[in-house]
Amino acid sequence: MSLPFSSAYPLKRARAHEVCGEGGLVFAAITAGQASGPVVWVxxxxxxxxxPEGLAPYCDPGKLLITRADTPLNVLASAETALRSGAVGLVVAEITDPIGLTEGRRLQLAAETGGTTALLLVPEGGGSNAAETRWRCSGLPAPGAHGRDTPPSTGPWQNDHDSTPWLWSIIKNKTGTLSEWVVRWDAAAHRVIVVSEAGS
Structure with a gap:
């Protein structure tokens, strides 16, 4: 049974979620734009x-607090501190190394403690089993594109923000239901539009 998109996104609050794939940055930018309050990006x-200006079509640049860390471990530590504080609406962390179960559990507990949502951009296969959900986001050829070799527009800087389709898939879900949708970003309405369930 397919999961209704509205029950999966926006992301469940006070939990740690993950995203991978070439569309992960756009997914994170859109999620940041939907968050209430400031967003820490580590x-x-x-x-x-x-x-931040490059993310403007999806997210108000003024709500972003950019943090830099020296090591992958410090990225996780900074994210955990921000989550526990409860002072922000979302913490986005760009992760380059695989996340162990212990680190994943610490982030999950920090999110619950602060009532803050975490979104980790992880490499393919580098997520933690402690994550509430893991998404894979892939670009699809834009309408009117010719041929299978047309590359998808994957960055948050493309010119046509209303027509670029994406395949958003939940590939891990603690509720046990995996689903995927073809979506696009409606810049005028400032929201995600579900074009169809994948394959429908």
Missing amino acids: SERWRPVVN
Whole structure:
């Protein structure tokens, strides 16, 4: 049985969620835009820093608090501290190394303690079993694109924010239900539109 999109997204509060795939950054940007209150975005110093203005089509840049950390462990520690504080609506953490079960549980407990939602951008296969949900987000050829080799527009800087379709799949869910949807971003309404359930 397919899971209704509205029961899966927006993400469940006070839980730690994960996203992978080339569309993960857009998923995180949209989630940040839907969050109530400030958003802490943590990444390692060697990685390109997220540009708040580049996320503007999805999220108010003024609500982002950008944090940099020296090591993957410090990314997790910073995320945990922000989650426990309860002072922000969402914590986004860019993770480059696999997350162990212990670290995943610590983040889950911190999210519950602070009543704050966590979203971890993880490499494929690098998530934790403690996560509430894990999403895979993939780009699809835009309407009117010709040929199978047309690359999807995957960044939050593309010009046409209303027509780019995405395949959003839940590949891990503590409730046990896995589902996927073809969605697009409606810039005028500032919300995710479900085009169809995958395969329908």
